[in-house]
Amino acid sequence: MEETHTTPMPADTPDSADFDPIADFADFARAQADPLLTDLTDPQRDAVEHAEGPLLILAAAGSGKTRVITRRVAHLVRAGVPPWSILALTFTNKAAGEMRERVTGLLAEIGAARTGGLTITTFHSLCARLLRRYADIANIPGLNPDYTIYDSSDQQALVKRSIANLGLNTSNWAPRAVLSAISNAKNEMMDAEAFAATASDFYARTIATIYKSYQDGLRRANAVDFDDLLLLTVRALQTCEEAREEVQHRWRHVMIDEYQDTNKVQFVLASLIAAQPDNTPPNICVVGDPDQSIYGWRGADIRNILEFEDQYAATRVIALGENFRSTAPILATADTLIRRNKMRKHKDLFTSRDGGELVELTLCADERHEAELVTDWFRARQQDGVEWKEMAVFYRMNALSRVMEDELRRAGFPYVIARGTAFYEREEVKNALSYLRVVANPADDVSLRRILNKPTRGIGATTIARVDTIAYKNQSSLFDALRLIAQGGVEFDLTARAQSAITKFVAMIDAWTGHGAFLGADVSSSLEELTERVITESGLEKHYKSKAEKSGEAPDEDRLANLEEVISSAHEFEQEYSPEDDPAFNNPQTPENSSESPDHNSESTSAELLETPPLLSMLRAYLETVSLVSDADAIDPASGAITLMTLHAAKGLEFDAVAIIGLEDGLLPHSRARESQAELEEERRLCFVGITRAKQRLLMTSARYRTHRGLRERAIPSQFLNELDQTHLIVSDQADHGAGGWEDEDTWAARGRASRGGWENSRSRSRSSRSANSASQEADGWENATGDSGGGAEYGLSVGVRVRHPQFGVGMVEAITMSGANSRARIKFHDVGVKTLVLQYARLDVIN
DNA sequence: ACCGGTGCTCTCTAT
DNA sequence: GAGCACCGGT
Numbered sequence: 001m002e003e004t005h006t007t008p009m010p011a012d013t014p015d016s017a018d019f020d021p022i023a024d025f026a027d028f029a030r031a032q033a034d035p036l037l038t039d040l041t042d043p044q045r046d047a048v049e050h051a052e053g054p055l056l057i058l059a060a061a062g063s064g065k066t067r068v069i070t071r072r073v074a075h076l077v078r079a080g081v082p083p084w085s086i087l088a089l090t091f092t093n094k095a096a097g098e099m100r101e102r103v104t105g106l107l108a109e110i111g112a113a114r115t116g117g118l119t120i121t122t123f124h125s126l127c128a129r130l131l132r133r134y135a136d137i138a139n140i141p142g143l144n145p146d147y148t149i150y151d152s153s154d155q156q157a158l159v160k161r162s163i164a165n166l167g168l169n170t171s172n173w174a175p176r177a178v179l180s181a182i183s184n185a186k187n188e189m190m191d192a193e194a195f196a197a198t199a200s201d202f203y204a205r206t207i208a209t210i211y212k213s214y215q216d217g218l219r220r221a222n223a224v225d226f227d228d229l230l231l232l233t234v235r236a237l238q239t240c241e242e243a244r245e246e247v248q249h250r251w252r253h254v255m256i257d258e259y260q261d262t263n264k265v266q267f268v269l270a271s272l273i274a275a276q277p278d279n280t281p282p283n284i285c286v287v288g289d290p291d292q293s294i295y296g297w298r299g300a301d302i303r304n305i306l307e308f309e310d311q312y313a314a315t316r317v318i319a320l321g322e323n324f325r326s327t328a329p330i331l332a333t334a335d336t337l338i339r340r341n342k343m344r345k346h347k348d349l350f351t352s353r354d355g356g357e358l359v360e361l362t363l364c365a366d367e368r369h370e371a372e373l374v375t376d377w378f379r380a381r382q383q384d385g386v387e388w389k390e391m392a393v394f395y396r397m398n399a400l401s402r403v404m405e406d407e408l409r410r411a412g413f414p415y416v417i418a419r420g421t422a423f424y425e426r427e428e429v430k431n432a433l434s435y436l437r438v439v440a441n442p443a444d445d446v447s448l449r450r451i452l453n454k455p456t457r458g459i460g461a462t463t464i465a466r467v468d469t470i471a472y473k474n475q476s477s478l479f480d481a482l483r484l485i486a487q488g489g490v491e492f493d494l495t496a497r498a499q500s501a502i503t504k505f506v507a508m509i510d511a512w513t514g515h516g517a518f519l520g521a522d523v524s525s526s527l528e529e530l531t532e533r534v535i536t537e538s539g540l541e542k543h544y545k546s547k548a549e550k551s552g553e554a555p556d557e558d559r560l561a562n563l564e565e566v567i568s569s570a571h572e573f574e575q576e577y578s579p580e581d582d583p584a585f586n587n588p589q590t591p592e593n594s595s596e597s598p599d600h601n602s603e604s605t606s607a608e609l610l611e612t613p614p615l616l617s618m619l620r621a622y623l624e625t626v627s628l629v630s631d632a633d634a635i636d637p638a639s640g641a642i643t644l645m646t647l648h649a650a651k652g653l654e655f656d657a658v659a660i661i662g663l664e665d666g667l668l669p670h671s672r673a674r675e676s677q678a679e680l681e682e683e684r685r686l687c688f689v690g691i692t693r694a695k696q697r698l699l700m701t702s703a704r705y706r707t708h709r710g711l712r713e714r715a716i717p718s719q720f721l722n723e724l725d726q727t728h729l730i731v732s733d734q735a736d737h738g739a740g741g742w743e744d745e746d747t748w749a750a751r752g753r754a755s756r757g758g759w760e761n762s763r764s765r766s767r768s769s770r771s772a773n774s775a776s777q778e779a780d781g782w783e784n785a786t787g788d789s790g791g792g793a794e795y796g797l798s799v800g801v802r803v804r805h806p807q808f809g810v811g812m813v814e815a816i817t818m819s820g821a822n823s824r825a826r827i828k829f830h831d832v833g834v835k836t837l838v839l840q841y842a843r844l845d846v847i848n
Numbered sequence: 849a850c851c852g853g854t855g856c857t858c859t860c861t862a863t
Numbered sequence: 864g865a866g867c868a869c870c871g872g873t
Contacts, residue, residue, distance in 0.1 A: 091862095091863070092863080122863075123863080124863050125863095151863090152862085152863095171857095176859090226862090226863050227863090229863085230863095294861080295861085295862080295863095297860085297861070297862090298861080298862065298863080396860070396861075397859085397860050397861075398860080398861085399859080399860085399864090402864095421862085421863095453849095456849075456850070458849075460849045460850075461849080462849080463849095627863095628863070629863095630862075630863060631862070631863095632862095646860085646861065646862090647861080648860090648861050648862065649861090649862085667860090670860055670861080671860090672860070673860095686861080707864095708859095709857095709858070709859070709864075710864055710865095849873105850872105850873085851871105851872090851873085852870105852871095852872090852873105853869105853870090853871090853872100854868105854869085854870085854871105855867105855868095855869090855870105856866105856867085856868085856869100857865105857866090857867085857868105858864105858865095858866090858867105859864100859865090859866100
């Protein structure tokens with residue numbers, strides 16, 4: 001189906017004189033008429049038209065990558081490839097959703113007869129579904145299709161228990177560090193046994209022991225972590241021929257976006273799925289840019305993209321280099337920066353467009369000043385005619401968003417923070433979902449522990465410890481132990497009171513699940529109803545209601561509203577859910593192609609799954625969806641607001657006006673990256689990603705002082721600022737014009753002298769909203785730096801004083817406590833009730 | 849059993 | 864400035 005590029009053209013076509021060589025005109029004319037080929041450069045068109053065999057698209061930032069992939073998919077369909085045999089993988093739901101939307105649009109535009117059954121999804125989502133589909137036949141001990149997906153906090157809870165159960169100390173064995181080691185191992189496809197086999201020293205051997213215990217805990221709980229999702233799916237496909245043949249037979253074209261960020265497991269997964277039964281070269285098309293590889297720390301292996309050509313013989317490589325997004329100064333800035341990376345294949349970034357505003361670099365006094373300057377800059381951009389939704393602020397750490405938020409709120413500018421997971425991390429939401437998880441999977445100990453005594457129902461720590469013992473003796477889950485107790489008959493070392501509380505709890509769960517059958521008159525008929533029942537009958541709702549009554553104020557209205565929100569999210573999910581589209585159930589197929597769909601050899605798995613009660617399978621799918629939400633998913637292009645997000649979340653997006661804040665040593669590059677060249681280069685790529693998101697205007701800021709961990713510290717401008725192309729920059733030193741008017745001889749131009757490193761300099765403590773001019777304070781020699789001398793008094797705060805807080809509004813000081821290093825003020829705010837704030841850091845202004 | 853206060857510790861990025 | 868563990872009061 002490859003069309004040649006040498007078709008003769010009609011000699012007398014009117015516009016032919018404009019083109020040289022003339023022979024290209026036929027292509028041009030054909031492309032103009034073809035919605036899939038119009039407005040493409042030659043390499044873009046080659047990529048779109050490539051049909052069979054491995055294809056590597058090296059797509060530089062802003063080179064029209066998305067356009068190429070979506071058109072290529074549509075092109076395949078038009079060429080006769082059945083949509084259900086195409087699999088496209090992304091990293092976020094949002095990217096998948098966008099791709100799906102655009103492909104669907106294109107298919108409609110070209111009037112494609114068959115459009116259904118395309119699989120465009122994320123790695124994790126695909127694996128979650130495959131794992132449910134093959135859980136029963138994959139022979140993974142303990143795993144069944146009701147499994148729970150553990151998020152970071154669940155992992156944390158489990159690994160802490162594992163460490164404690166081994167008689168180890170969580171202060172010597174930091175859960176975070178242990179989990180990171182386990183994650184790295186899983187990304188390298190090492191299970192606990194393989195890890196133990198390579199462990200040579202005491203540290204590694206201990207980690208291996210914890211890994212084993214943690215993994216046992218997951219299996220017993222019928223739970224998987226994010227890494228397992230991928231790893232166990234790969235194991236299932238490797239060991240289960242039936243499963244492997246099914247996916248290989250189904251998907252004949254595999255496309256992977258952001259390929260530079262794939263890890264080993266993802267590589268193996270893709271290879272497994274794409275492999276052709278007859279060993280012909282796989283139809284695998286990967287798109288990526290090594291310069292935008294920013295997930296090395298979570299196991300992404302850049303070799304996947306660098307060595308793709310070696311992995312697959314006869315790979316076609318197409319480079320998309322021309323940038324259609326950014327102005328020349330922005331692009332030149334990005335280019336000079338990324339050139340500093342030594343471990344890099346050079347490629348030119350180029351644009352054919354001229355003009356464009358210079359990139360701005362502003363040095364600010366501190367983070368509040370920075371936020372003010374950025375806000376002013378946005379005000380100016382708005383006056384230029386840029387819409388709010390075309391503006392964005394990027395930062396290295398989520399913690400940097402707060403001050404920016406305060407300032408934007410103060411200015412009355414609309415903004416949204418890209419934190420899709422934030423809602424699900426809230427205590428009350430997490431609790432509601434934990435109840436649902438226990439309903440779906442009673443073996444899930446971590447979720448059960450979270451809600452067993454929430455609201456308090458007389459099953460306290462002592463009781464749980466005793467139940468633990470019973471569970472341990474029986475090698476059963478916690479819930480099975482509870483059930484055993486509820487059934488009575490056996491003597492347990494429990495008070496009658498505790499036993500009755502447990503009996504009631506078990507009966508409550510049983511009522512919701514119809515004793516696990518999800519059938520019967522008493523069982524909910526809809527997910528929404530189930531969710532509502534769980535929230536009310538568990539007492540959660542009442543719990544937050546009565547709390548609100550006690551404090552006499554409004555804050556818990558928030559929580560109640562969030563619980564309502566969970567119910568409506570369940571309702572929404574229910575509306576859109578259809579079991580036929582759930583690949584865990586079924587290989588999806590559309591009516592018109594069902595006869596040719598390869599799905600008829602899988603009755604064994606489908607039959608089992610079809611026996612699943614509909615409510616249960618819907619609940620599984622709902623919990624799965626909720627578990628796999630990402631921060632980037634929260635970005636709503638139609639929101640009409642300035643977007644705030646981390647640099648990592650910014651990948652793949654573009655905005656007219658971009659501000660990157662916090663360009664300071666220790667922040668960007670992050671302090672952890674200082675020791676290693678590889679990590680430093682990843683930080684540079686991260687900065688590069690941020691810069692290349694900007695279409696028209698770019699502002700970068702660096703603050704002289706920044707309050708970090710509650711400590712106001714001297715900051716040094718990022719080395720990256722030094723590496724930028726000065727001819728495209730306007731540098732503006734506003735540091736002395738900040739609120740406090742800090743006098744200091746150290747300008748950013750003198751940064752070279754400040755070789756001590758970023759954060760560890762002065763330990764000076766002062767309120768960030770200082771009212772006094774502090775010109776006499778020497779950053780390095782401030783006496784009495786621990787700040788325990790004066791407490792609130794030195795700021796004129798005392799009981800009865802009225803204060804204003806940027807977020808909480810106006811309030812009155814009720815009490816000041818001075819103990820240890822932290823002085824706290826209890827303040828009663830008019831709007832949000834009583835809060836206790838650490839005085840040194842609270843953004844308080846005294847008012848009259 | 850539960851709650852609030854307190855003091856200490858430590859932070860990145862994210863599916 | 865958040866999260867956590869611990870302690871003391873109810």
